[in-house]
Amino acid sequence: MLEVNLARRTPAIRPAAVASAGPIRIAPETGEGRLSFRAKAKALGGREDVAGFAVDGAINSRKSDGDTASLRLGPDEWLFICPEGDIDDAMSAIERAMDGAAHSLVDVSHRDVTFTVSGQNADAVINAGCPLDLSLDRFPVGTASRTVFGKSDIVLARVGHHDFRVTTWRSFAPYVHGLLLDAAKDYAG
Incomplete structure (x- = not known):
């Protein structure tokens, strides 16, 4: 947890909130938490979701449910997105849901x-x-x-x-x- 604590105490380096003018809008998102999650099919044991994050979609798909989203980027790789303030709860819920099954979970929000x-x-x-x-x-x-x-x-x-x-x-x-x-x-x- 040292890495997470240091990252949260380090001042965020954010791009200026400059958005383009005109018919194309380009703007930085703020307030998002991001979790890198990896698990083999055997560890998932047929689950469709892990603590509310979908893990059953096709590779290169995105599923969302309210404030959360799950992007399946590879056969055993997902990017979970949730509100920034929910990261600790989401990580705890995922750890409980995986119940000792082999997996990797890293807060990459920073x-x-x-x-x-x-x-x-x-x-x-x-x-x-x-x-x-x-x-x-x-x-x-x-x-x-x-x-x-x-x-x-x-x-x-x-x-x-x-x-x-x-x-x-x-x-x-x-x-x-x-x-x-x-x-x-x-x-x-």
Whole structure:
């Protein structure tokens, strides 16, 4: 728990709350807790959820329920999202639910920054630096994937027809934010 305590006492380095103007909105999310969860199918024992976080979806999918979301990024890898103030309770609940089964659970809230990108051409803005086909039929609502944006690793999730969440490591956030803002200029009208 030392790492968690030190991270919480360290002043947060957050990108400025600068949002783009015009038809594409790009803004940093605040107040989110993020948990990296890993467990093999045997350890999950057929569960559909762990402490309210879905673990039954297809790889590269996102399921949400109110303030929580579960992104399945690999065969044994999920990113759980909850309100920042609920992290300790969520971690305790997951530990109880796993009841000694082999798993990994790490609070990565301090590591990541998420930007919402929304608007009619949000997919085109993201495609300025992301090689995935983000057309609605190839990357539908509820899809999530680890990918790249420019030269940065990101986790990309489509949460609406014209709404995305771009999560990157805090140290890459100014770079990713700048690229998004620059790409959005093409759609400023």
